[in-house]
Amino acid sequence: MKVYPYKRLPGTVALRVDAVTVRAQREPPEQLDARARSVVERAVALGQAETAGWDTTRLTVSVTVPSGATEPGGPWTDVAVVAVLTERATNTRVTALLEPSEEGGREWRGDLSLLRADVYDRATLSAQVVATVDGVPGRVVAETSDDWIIDVRSDDAVRERQFDIREVGFRTGPSALRPFADVPWKVSASGRLPVVHINTDFEGMTGLLAAEGRTPAGLVNELLVSQMAADVWTAVFHAAVGDLEIEEDGSPMFPHDWRGEVLREMLPDVLPNLSLEDALRAVHRRRTGATGWTELQPNIHAAAARRAGVPKALSTTLLGLDRFNRKDAEA
Numbered sequence: 498m499k500v501y502p503y504k505r506l507p508g509t510v511a512l513r514v515d516a517v518t519v520r521a522q523r524e525p526p527e528q529l530d531a532r533a534r535s536v537v538e539r540a541v542a543l544g545q546a547e548t549a550g551w552d553t554t555r556l557t558v559s560v561t562v563p564s565g566a567t568e569p570g571g572p573w574t575d576v577a578v579v580a581v582l583t584e585r586a587t588n589t590r591v592t593a594l595l596e597p598s599e600e601g602g603r604e605w606r607g608d609l610s611l612l613r614a615d616v617y618d619r620a621t622l623s624a625q626v627v628a629t630v631d632g633v634p635g636r637v638v639a640e641t642s643d644d645w646i647i648d649v650r651s652d653d654a655v656r657e658r659q660f661d662i663r664e665v666g667f668r669t670g671p672s673a674l675r676p677f678a679d680v681p682w683k684v685s686a687s688g689r690l691p692v693v694h695i696n697t698d699f700e701g702m703t704g705l706l707a708a709e710g711r712t713p714a715g716l717v718n719e720l721l722v723s724q725m726a727a728d729v730w731t732a733v734f735h736a737a738v739g740d741l742e743i744e745e746d747g748s749p750m751f752p753h754d755w756r757g758e759v760l761r762e763m764l765p766d767v768l769p770n771l772s773l774e775d776a777l778r779a780v781h782r783r784r785t786g787a788t789g790w791t792e793l794q795p796n797i798h799a800a801a802a803r804r805a806g807v808p809k810a811l812s813t814t815l816l817g818l819d820r821f822n823r824k825d826a827e828a
Contacts, residue, residue: 508563766800
């Protein structure tokens with residue numbers, strides 16, 4: 498435990514990567530879809546970029562700071578929030594000063610630019626709250642406890658491992674899965690990480706998941722994986738909302754683990770006209786109240802589909818299958 502000779506800001510600093518864009522010289526920028534980011538693993542996979550030879554990337558980040566950071570009368574002044582990216586292999590350190598979404602608000606947002614040449618493999622992204630304390634400027638009064646991994650090589654947005662994906666025959670597997678022998682997969686979000694059980698007894702499932710490239714099977718694979726990811730997003734959202742801690746005044750609090758990051762990622766799409774805190778209160782009120790929860794389900798499913806890249810995968814699949822159909826007709 499570190500001991501500081503000045504007053505520190507209590508509470509949690511939450512960091513999110515909201516968007517990722519890469520660019521090569523004389524090429525238009527490419528914004529990576531949501532599958533390049535994992536809020537559960539807190540990782541970004543820049544290897545998913547289709548732009549060959551990209552040399553710069555821009556990370557759009559947002560940070561939620563404790564409410565005491567900007568309260569009047571506090572022991573700190575000149576509060577600033579900074580995103581910090583570091584990598585030991587190249588001794589790289591890049592910073593970006595974020596801006597508050599509103600005066601005195603808890604949400605700060607901004608962009609951090611990075612050169613591909615500055616990162617050999619994996620960099621760490623964190624956030625710091627900096628202020629003047631006891632007349633001394635530039636003191637770090639709070640920082641993130643859960644950093645993000647920015648991987649410039651990998652196609653998979655993972656930290657140490659992926660979502661727990663288990664291939665098992667539902668007909669002969671664990672008793673909890675046997676009643677679902679007719680479904681291709683089942684998602685469980687009750688543990689430390691979501692678990693996706695893939696049913697190997699479902700005819701053709703194993704071969705389809707192994708398909709790659711722009712073949713018909715490969716196109717369907719892309720759609721299948723995105724739909725599976727949408728199911729994961731839906732499941733983890735419901736798990737997060739169902740496991741909220743409640744303050745003494747009845748207000749729900751964002752969880753500190755992946756559940757909190759999932760809520761911060763999805764709530765702007767579920768209730769787009771509300772702030773994060775107001776959206777969390779509204780969702781909790783609807784879930785525990787007499788009305789409103791059922792009406793919210795289409796928004797939740799739409800938000801999950803966007804995060805999983807279902808619209809893009811569906812469009813790609815339809816265009817690819819149409820191209821194959823035209824070739825068959827011409828033949």
